[in-house]
Amino acid sequence: MLTGKNIHKSFDDLEVLKGIDIDVEAGEVVVLIGVSGSGKSTLLRCMNFLEMLDEGEITVDGRKVNHKKDDLSKVRAEVGMVFQHFNLFPHKTVLENVAEAPIIVKKINKKQAEKEAYAILEKVGLSDKADVYPGKLSGGQKQRVAIARALAMEPKALLFDEPTSALDPELVGEVLQVMQDLANEGMTMVVVTHEMKFAKEVADRIIMLDEGRIIEDAKPEIFFNHSENERTRQFLEMVDV
């Protein structure tokens, strides 16, 4: 469904990704973990071309993407992204945030788009906030709106870049719950997170990055309990699962 082959990415002289191969199947939930600076966010951002690859290729749903020739907007519309800092549009209401892209990008008429946006908001439990501006929401609510905004484009896969890292601890649960519901519905997801409980319970596979390389790719049960990788064990001790 979503694959990357031999992905290399450098920022100036710093090589952040040193040849990554990743293959995410439809309906699969893959959690990327690793210490900060290991390249997990960069990998995620390469997968929907917010960062351009220096080398390697990305395939979305069987179609190889050429980032120099293809219309990247189309690719991004198929692979949604949820950011650490939500990045909601502050000058638009919650409903407008969700309906904006379907109206502008998919050219769906406004009434229909808003109806659908409302239904998605209902799903993330925020239909009562439809007419509120993002500034009036809690962090957890903002992130749920951001997820709704990504869902409105009916993406084939969703990328989450540390979706709960900017939240107060008591607000983390509501966001993870929405993500878990999505996973249960069969959404293809790649999640960068430090929430080990979520990784354990929801992920189909855990990929551990270290210094720009994948050092482990395993099912959660094996990853957390029987890893033979020294770095993985160090990391797990550090995050104290």
Added chain:
Amino acid sequence: MPDIFITLFEVFMRTYEGFLKAALITLELTAVAIVIGTLFGVMFALMKISQSKILQTIANLYITLIRGTPLIVQIMFLYYGITSIIVLSNFWAGAIALGIHNGAYIAEIFRGAIQGIDRGQQEASLAVGMNRRQAMRRIIFPQALRRAIPPLGNQFIITLKDSSLVYVIGVSELFGLANREAAASFQSFETFLVVGLYYLVLVLIFSGLLKWYENKLNVDK
């Protein structure tokens, strides 16, 4: 009552009909200059932040030339330059010169406001499938505009006052009229004091409107 107030009142009563007409011309000049200046400002701001080196260079050249030379020189230059090619009233020549002059400053205001918007807004727009143009038009620019309003208001007030300089090409706006009035009546001090008050009142009305508009935007949000 001291003599000065009596004289001032006399000057005021004698000149108010003319000055009100002149004030209207000042306002018209300002309005035209603001419209042209804002159009130029948006256009050159977008050119300056575009990815095209050519557009960037053109915008930089325009901004450097305008900011590097006095407005009064630009007015003269444009007046004699334009009117040697096409027939243009001195009002329009002055208004266009003021507009082009303001465009450079307004371009910098917009550029700053646009670049001040968090990068995440652009990324989020791209991530939902918008192209750069859609992101600018729907997401970035509307937010930048809100931020630009206080400095824009400031620039508009400067425009209003700078419009006095077009007296050099013979436009009968407030300052031009005051100049002639002072020379004819030998009451320079009183006349310029009176015309100063006209400008002050106009500026106060202007800032009042701007403040009201800013508050309105904040309430909306």
